[in-house]
Each structure stands twice: as C-alpha cells, then as structure tokens.
Amino acid sequence: MQYGLIGGALGHSFSKEIHEQIASYTYDLMPLTESAFHTFMEKRDFKAINVTIPYKKAVIPYLDEIEEAAEMIGAVNTIVNRNGKLIGYNTDYYGFAYMVKKYRVSMQNKKVLVIGNGGASLAIQAVVKKAQPKELVIVDIARSKDAVDYEDVYHKHLDAEIVINTSPVGMYPKNDAAPIDLRLFHCCEAVLDVVYNPITTKLCYTAKQLGLIHANGLEMLIAQAKYAVEHFLHQKIDDQIIETIYQKLLRDKINIVLIGMPSAGKTTIGRLLAKQMQKPFVDMDERIVAQAGKSIPQIFAEHGERGFRAYETQIAMQLAKQENSVIACGGGIVKYDVNMEMLGQNSIVIYLERDPANLSSNDPTRPLSSSKEAVEKMYRERLPLYLQYSDITVKNAEEPAVVAKNCVQQIDAYIAKR
Structure with a gap:
C-alpha cells in the first residue's frame, strides 16, 4: 500500500472515494488487528497514510517526528513517510475547525459537552479550548479525573449549550442509537456529530426536529482529508473542493x-x-x-x-x-x-x-x-x-x-x- 487508511473496522468508510476525488493516487482501506497493526508500522512500507479508531494514539511511538499541534493533542491521524522517516500530523483538528466555522457555531463563554475521550475527541477538545468556552465537560463511559460519566451528565450538565459527539455511538450498523437523549437538554443551541454514516445520525435527527443547528461528520471527514492530502503531496488545495465533494457524496449516498x-x-x-x-x-x-x-x-x-x-x-x-x-x-x-x-x-x-x-x-x-x-x-x-x-x-x-x-x-x- 502506498496511500490509504488503517484502523479497526473500516467497512463504513467513505475515505477512499474522498481521497481519489481530491488526488490522482489509489487510496486503499486496510483494516488491521492489533498484532497486524504493529507489524505494519514496523515495516514502514507506505508513502503516506491516515489513521483511525483505535490506533490514533498507538501510532505515536513509531514516529520519528510529530508536528507541534499533534503532539499537544496527543493523537495522530496522518503520517507521511519522508525518506524513511515517519512524520505525524493531526488534520482532525482542522477538519473540525472547518465544520465549526461553516455552521457558525460560537462556543465562546458557552458550556460545551464533548462526548467521548478518544483520539478524535482530543483534537476536538483542542478546537473547543481555543474558542474559550465557559466550561468544557468531557463525557466518557467511566468517570475519571478528566471526564464525567453519563450519570453525571444527566444529574449535573443538562444545561449544556453545545453538544459534540466524538464517540462511535449511532454509527452504522447501529443507527438506532444515540449517546444522549437530546430532548432533555433545554439550553442546547447546536449539535455537532463526527459520525458520518448514517448521514444524519439519530442525535442529529433529534436536533433537526428540535430546530437546533446541527451538522454531521461528513464535512469534517472531507475537510480533514483535504488537509491530509496537502501533507501527502506537499501542495496547497483550495477549500472549495470540500464543498464540491460534500455535495457530490451527499447526492450519491x-x-x-x-x-x-x-x-x-x-x-x-x-x-x-x-x-x-x-x-x-x-x-x-x-x-x-x-x-x-x-x-x-x-x-x-x-x-x-x-x-x-x-x-x-x-x-x-x-x-x-x-x-x-x-x-x-x-x-x-x-x-x-x-x-x-x-x-x-x-x-x-x-x-x-x-x-x-x-x-x-x-x-x-x-x-x-x-x-x-x-x-x-x-x-x-x-x-x-x-x-x-x-x-x-x-x-x-x-x-x-x-x-x-x-x-x-x-x-x-x-x-x-x-
């Protein structure tokens, strides 16, 4: 594989279609078990790859260099092999920032609830912190020093004004699931969900019915891919391609x-x-x-x-x-x-x-x-x-x-x- 995506289960991925519309290379999807992942990274037999769940943190020990933003976030989703040296980046940050800007979601002085605490969440938390929220609450399955659990959410945080889902809850084929019951969050103004398959998750569907600003992860996926391709090929690409591919994929899917x-x-x-x-x-x-x-x-x-x-x-x-x-x-x-x-x-x-x-x-x-x-x-x-x-x-x-x-x-x- 020269260019492609590694991760766990990749059957739901749109990345191949997106990359091959942005660039002229062949982009392969390579699901890897944990042992196969370590073997793959040790061989370094690729030009550039993207990384998804569950390996965004696990790739870091294999890198020779890591960009400052990715190091600060603590997760990598893009790796370029430059003459045998592996250099790591995080384009999830820029993809999510694009999504926030497009939908004009203001997080300054707002209470923001981020569901999930994995690799994608770390990049999104960095975007949220830069926006200077009044309060940032991280939700995880188990309570920790950095995160509350779902019981805490319903007891203490129903006043959240922005809800961001970075967890896989609601992803195909479990379309009927949502990480929270949004109807209980009476102060909520906007919902952003990184899940892109289905195109409108149950969480976003409820937001739509409630008249809230809502966006799914498809635009973030395309935007982060665009920024990844810039690293892959060492060239700038106009942001307009994000909207062009988004509309085409939406019509096709x-x-x-x-x-x-x-x-x-x-x-x-x-x-x-x-x-x-x-x-x-x-x-x-x-x-x-x-x-x-x-x-x-x-x-x-x-x-x-x-x-x-x-x-x-x-x-x-x-x-x-x-x-x-x-x-x-x-x-x-x-x-x-x-x-x-x-x-x-x-x-x-x-x-x-x-x-x-x-x-x-x-x-x-x-x-x-x-x-x-x-x-x-x-x-x-x-x-x-x-x-x-x-x-x-x-x-x-x-x-x-x-x-x-x-x-x-x-x-x-x-x-x-x-």
Missing part, C-alpha cells in the same frame, strides 16, 4: 424518501425519480407483503392496522441502514415518529402533495381508503405530519415525468443549501 397520501403517486413518481437519479427503487408496501407473505388486505384482516404498522416499522428499520435508494412509503408511515426517525437518518424526505379531490377513495388494496369521506378525514389528520417530516414539498399536478424532474431540481437545490 442519500436516500430519497417519498411520503404522502395513498394514491398521491409515490410509486409512479418514485420509479421515474429513481431512473433519473440512477438509484435503486424500493416500494415499502411491496417489502411488507414480501416479509409478511400475505397481501396488505390480508394483514389488516388478520392483524388489524396495528399489526400492519408493526411490519411497516420493521421495514423502516431495515431501510434506515440502506443508502442511495428512492423509497416510496405507505400513506400512514408518518403516524409513528419512530418510522420517520429511522428513515430520516439517511434521507431527504419529499412530501408528494396531490389535490384531495384527485385521491382514490375506492381502492380494495387500501383498507383505509374506503370512501371519499374517509380519505378527506385522513388527509386532514395526516397533512400536518407530512409537512412536519418533509424537507421538500412537490406538487403532483402535472405529467409524472415532469413531477419527477421537479423533484430532482428541488433535491439539488436542497443539497446546495445544506
């Missing part, structure tokens, strides 16, 4: 979730949208039928609406771990917050709006759409939920191909503003 009333056209528009965006198409109702082994009317007849919703939530949990798909949901997906919490983690959600007069009211495959009156009542009840959970509203009042094209345009505009 993000799911598009279509919500709306039964017969609003979600499946028809979804198939066209998937074709235009070159993403696989998923129909949730079809997945439910396949998993249950029976039709939707049969599910309702045998298990009632609650039984159907249980299947729906199971499928939502599965799809939350999927990326780069267009997903058409059933009309009642919004009735349970947990469904949208799951689906919203990796997605842009589009409410496909259709005039109630044009909605079907006599479809035997839709047990809840038995009459015009039932559909109108359902529309009144669900409209606030469709608006609450959607990022974009697109009106379905034209030819399906035109509506799908409008969806693509609004998706691109939404991504450009993120």
Whole structure:
C-alpha cells in the first residue's frame, strides 16, 4: 500500500472515494488487528497514510517526528513517510475547525459537552479550548479525573449549550442509537456529530426536529482529508473542493424518501425519480407483503392496522441502514415518529402533495381508503405530519415525468443549501 487508511473496522468508510476525488493516487482501506497493526508500522512500507479508531494514539511511538499541534493533542491521524522517516500530523483538528466555522457555531463563554475521550475527541477538545468556552465537560463511559460519566451528565450538565459527539455511538450498523437523549437538554443551541454514516445520525435527527443547528461528520471527514492530502503531496488545495465533494457524496449516498397520501403517486413518481437519479427503487408496501407473505388486505384482516404498522416499522428499520435508494412509503408511515426517525437518518424526505379531490377513495388494496369521506378525514389528520417530516414539498399536478424532474431540481437545490 502506498496511500490509504488503517484502523479497526473500516467497512463504513467513505475515505477512499474522498481521497481519489481530491488526488490522482489509489487510496486503499486496510483494516488491521492489533498484532497486524504493529507489524505494519514496523515495516514502514507506505508513502503516506491516515489513521483511525483505535490506533490514533498507538501510532505515536513509531514516529520519528510529530508536528507541534499533534503532539499537544496527543493523537495522530496522518503520517507521511519522508525518506524513511515517519512524520505525524493531526488534520482532525482542522477538519473540525472547518465544520465549526461553516455552521457558525460560537462556543465562546458557552458550556460545551464533548462526548467521548478518544483520539478524535482530543483534537476536538483542542478546537473547543481555543474558542474559550465557559466550561468544557468531557463525557466518557467511566468517570475519571478528566471526564464525567453519563450519570453525571444527566444529574449535573443538562444545561449544556453545545453538544459534540466524538464517540462511535449511532454509527452504522447501529443507527438506532444515540449517546444522549437530546430532548432533555433545554439550553442546547447546536449539535455537532463526527459520525458520518448514517448521514444524519439519530442525535442529529433529534436536533433537526428540535430546530437546533446541527451538522454531521461528513464535512469534517472531507475537510480533514483535504488537509491530509496537502501533507501527502506537499501542495496547497483550495477549500472549495470540500464543498464540491460534500455535495457530490451527499447526492450519491442519500436516500430519497417519498411520503404522502395513498394514491398521491409515490410509486409512479418514485420509479421515474429513481431512473433519473440512477438509484435503486424500493416500494415499502411491496417489502411488507414480501416479509409478511400475505397481501396488505390480508394483514389488516388478520392483524388489524396495528399489526400492519408493526411490519411497516420493521421495514423502516431495515431501510434506515440502506443508502442511495428512492423509497416510496405507505400513506400512514408518518403516524409513528419512530418510522420517520429511522428513515430520516439517511434521507431527504419529499412530501408528494396531490389535490384531495384527485385521491382514490375506492381502492380494495387500501383498507383505509374506503370512501371519499374517509380519505378527506385522513388527509386532514395526516397533512400536518407530512409537512412536519418533509424537507421538500412537490406538487403532483402535472405529467409524472415532469413531477419527477421537479423533484430532482428541488433535491439539488436542497443539497446546495445544506
């Protein structure tokens, strides 16, 4: 390997795609066991590497030189082999600083809660300290002289104004986890999460629902990679490339979730949208039928609406771990917050709006759409939920191909503003 990333489990990593968009070299991912890590570092058979969990501290004894900032932080994520000498840097610091600046998060005179105390946390703590907070509280699994535990957080630190997650909690494939219950932090203004897969963690999703400033780790990942490449190649690179790659990765990785009333056209528009965006198409109702082994009317007849919703939530949990798909949901997906919490983690959600007069009211495959009156009542009840959970509203009042094209345009505009 000439250039690449070493660490523990790397199956979730986007680093190869990012580096190969910034530079012309091949960038390899090399997961290493502890014994293999020591052998790898002793051989020094590489030009330049990045280092991730759990080796950001463990690499330091192998270095011949370490930049002042990395030495102060006590963790290294970038190593360059210069004529047999290993020189260590920490670009996490600059990547996180970029994230803070972009989202205009002010930490001066604020109470800042940093969750996690590993290698990434040390760099982030350095950024926070430079911003002169009123108080910096480090949270770790076990209480120590440097960190409080989670019990302390809930007893003494619910007044935190900035919350930063540097732990892997919430990372794929354990998307349903969050390090804290953000709803209890009534003074919180901003949430920054270094996890980037899923694109919106459960922690950031809750922040979004609460109307807080929030950012995930994808931009930090791209920014620190840009600064690492500068060390790798000994050349300056314009910061604009961070935003360019961020928008491209987001478009490539993000799911598009279509919500709306039964017969609003979600499946028809979804198939066209998937074709235009070159993403696989998923129909949730079809997945439910396949998993249950029976039709939707049969599910309702045998298990009632609650039984159907249980299947729906199971499928939502599965799809939350999927990326780069267009997903058409059933009309009642919004009735349970947990469904949208799951689906919203990796997605842009589009409410496909259709005039109630044009909605079907006599479809035997839709047990809840038995009459015009039932559909109108359902529309009144669900409209606030469709608006609450959607990022974009697109009106379905034209030819399906035109509506799908409008969806693509609004998706691109939404991504450009993120």
